[in-house]
Amino acid sequence: MKKVWLIAVGGLTRMARDPRALLMLLAMPMILIGILGVALKPMMDTPEFKPFDVILVNADAPAKPVAPPGTPAAVLEQLPTFEFGKLLQDEVLLSDQAKKIMNLKTATDLAAAKDQVINRKAVAVIYVAPTFSADVMAGKASTIQLFSDAGNPSQADIVAQVVGYFTEAVTADALAVMHPAPGQSGPAALNQNARDAALKGLPKVVETTAGARTKDVGAMQYYAAAMALMFMLMTAIARAATIIEERQNGTLGRMLMSPTAKGIILAGQLLGSVIIVVVQFVILMLGTRFLYGVDWGPTAEALLLAGAYSLAVSGIGTATAGWLNDAKAAGAAVGVVGNIFAALSGAMFPISLFPPFLRLIARFIPNYWALQGFLDQMSGIGGLAHLVTPVAILAAIGVVFGALGTWRLAAR
């Protein structure tokens, strides 16, 4: 056991003296976590936009509800006038909420307004046609035109959404007018109070979390875990390049010639890798906690999970060393495997949006188990009971790949 330890420490010392390895070990993940967290914070938490310009061309003319034939003139006189275009402008687009998102400008010339969008002076033009109110009142299909900058779909979609809220409300009004309660018709159908009473029971939609999750997981936490896992994997595969180099320059062969059992030497290599990866995790965990205030959940559980993951990725690293012949190929594998595993584990995109076969593939990737484990811990679903599955699977991956890699290396 002492020899295992010595070999492991030897590997650690060599790594600590290699500036490139240290950079990849620590600096790069910290930088990326920081950038990801800072850049994504507004997007993930509360969308914070610099208000963008939107032009309204409101050609809408006031209109009265269409009364059934034979309605007395006096009643017709009393019918209220509707001006939906103006309503859109005053109540929706100029509301305090909308003002945070967009600067509304008004115009009368639609063609000129469209030119402004094409020339990127505004994100979109909202055009309300002259007959819009009349169409709504007559129970006809009605449309608000939205012309947006094709090069800026994300902001255009926000405008579309805001206008969509309005058309929803207008549709609700129109439907209410068209389907009055028995005995009521025409202007009576427009009785706001009666309708409000009827719609009072509209359901509230509330958000809750699945399981016993009590805490929210912020963007910074999510990416801290995802990136840490990606770089731990990369570190482990980069170790494979070192092992291949050692095999090529004969140090490994020399070690194998010494009266030390092959298994012990290779176990030493594996242990060295596990220690490096765990140390990397601890530093990243402390760094993100103190620099960015990331909450990793209970420490003991986090370390247990990180330990199991380190074993898994070290096993994969050893297997890589066993199967690849040259250090350069292993170097290339660092980036390729690191990125693709991270992507497939849901580090960049929620895994529930993957099609079923990708979700299935994800289950064979250690990052998946570790990431979901960390997210659970972070969201307060703590407790060792929840860690049994991920830890067992990760350890199994580590043992299987470690054994395969060791067998290949020893055979060479």
Place this chain on the structure above:
Amino acid sequence: MRQALAISWIQFKMTVKSKGALAMMFFMPLILTLIFGVFVAGSGSTGSSGDGQVYPVTVADGDGTFAARKLVEALRQEPTLRLTVSDAAQLDKAVSDRSAYVGIVIPAGYQKGLNGGAAPEVQIVTLPGSNAQLSAGQTIRKATAHASGDYLLARQMTGDSADEAKLAAAYTTIVADRQAAGATVNHQRLKRETPQVDTGYTVATSALGFTVMFVMMLVFSMSSSILTERENGTWGRILTTPTPRIQVLIGFLLSFFITGLFQFTVLVAATMAFFNVQWGPLLPLFGMASVFILCSAALGLFLAGIVKTADQQKTIGMVVVIATSMLGGVYWPLEYMSPTMQKIGYLTPQAWAMEGFREVMLRGGSWAGLALPMVVLGALALIFMTAGLLRVRYE
């Protein structure tokens, strides 16, 4: 010029012979585009409705009444939701093990609550940090408002009748009227040039983003060849030949450029063929690509002048490219970021590249729209090339 061409050709040849470089050139961007643009966004996503994302949703109906059934039906008809019906326990499990993006729980007493004006609570069940409040949440809210509003209207129309057949008939009428007489938004995206087929936005931007990032990464890593050559003696040997230094430098710069352009061309062709990505008109596209690649090559040369070894160059290059790509709007549009971050973002060449490429892909690529990004990238290229040339060591 023969020597410069010979240098660029041999560099190019060595790059395409190296497995690692090929992985970075083609395999990575195509795989990532496949994962993000196609698998994740749902393939065949065309049209202009933002991204073509379909969300797997599990719904648990704890009520089972007419109103609740109509709500499930309304949810099922939403094209962006893929509905699975199950019970509350299953739903929790599905959300927990990430097989459902969100769960929807219709509580027992839903209809009774509607009838009594007591506003029942429909729950959206998510995982923390999964941002269900974004588009899937909106769709669910909208569908819930429609189904419940239409139910209440139908009830009012039938005079609070308990007869379900009557209620159903009224409900059907109202839903039909919503289709026929509702107010809608007709969203049309304007392009400067003649309109053309819209690509799925997600696959297009994924392909674009990964192409930009990996082209830059390759050019950066290639520029370390100056350092590798110095380490293994070929740089010195080239300098012992009667090749003027300016030709040597042009040769190396040209090799970065040619390799970058080669990679770009292959990626454009591959994403067009495999993922049906529309890259827009070719001339502006390649004009834009050339300026961007030149700028990357200049930056790479500059970096090679600062660092000491090829290993450093590769590692630092990767950090620099990934970090600036995030800042420059390669991973997500700059508009999603706060104003301060946007300003920082525009300090990176990638931001201008994305700006220019989006102009080509989404707006139809007019030279007027491309002028600014091209000038900025060209200026950056010039500055860094000069700085790089001054820093290259010959001894």
Place this chain on the structure above:
Amino acid sequence: MLRVQNLVKKFGENVAVRDVSFEVEKGESFGLLGPNGAGKSTTISMICGLLQPNAGEIYVAGVNVREHPTAAKAKMGVVPQDIALYPTLSARENLNFWGAMYSLGGAELARRVDEALEIVSLRDRQKERIDTYSGGMKRRINIAASLLHRPELLIMDEPTVGIDPQSRNNILETVKRLNSEGMTVVYTSHYMEEVEYLCYRLAIIDHGKLIAQGTLDDVRRLIGSEATVRLKVQNPDDTVCAAVAAVPGVTQSHCDDNAVIALVKDAADKLPALLAAVNSQGRKVLGVEVQEPNLESVFLHLTGRALRD
């Protein structure tokens, strides 16, 4: 063909080359000899334009290297100390590239590449990648790459470092042949026998200074008829060394791990006295080796150090 005048090169405080001058005639084979770090490579780098001298001038076939570097470089072929080739490319691809660097192209280039491959006898393996070659084969291609433009002056900087004896002989013969065909050769090495075998004239450099210069015979004559005598002794020490030095006719002596080494005039006559001197210290001579005057002894004579220290 090559004129080097009062060359000086400093790296900061450290003076690597001080006031070095020598000349190489057309068709000559000139050796530059010195231990590692003596300033050979620095001198060579300045000749082929890689380093700028702090003072002094270099002329290649009458062309000033500082003023017309490109023209001067076109006349030289340089075989660097490193194997400066692209390992992932084949020998032929490498030669095509280096030929292009000397502005060769088309059929002419193809012919020259064939010719160069012929010279180093690697024509049948030209399509294989350099990194699959043995050390000796790499060295040969390293030389071939400098011959493509048929240089008037071939500069070789330790072209045989780290290869097996057979490959080394092959390379030496190649160089000898090229020289006999009229190519001027400047050859640096710290192997005496190579320079003795190849060169007619030579210069010895140590600590950045030329300490001897002339034909092989001239230089050998510096130590007259002194031969090197190696007396094998168990654990030689200063007392033995002093005893040997005291023998008349011994001009210098020093010890290494298992022998006392002495420069001796009329060595054959002095052998009994030398043996007696060792015996007088109560030591036994385990073996005797007498070497007639050679560069090794010249170097020892001039610097008091062995060349390969």
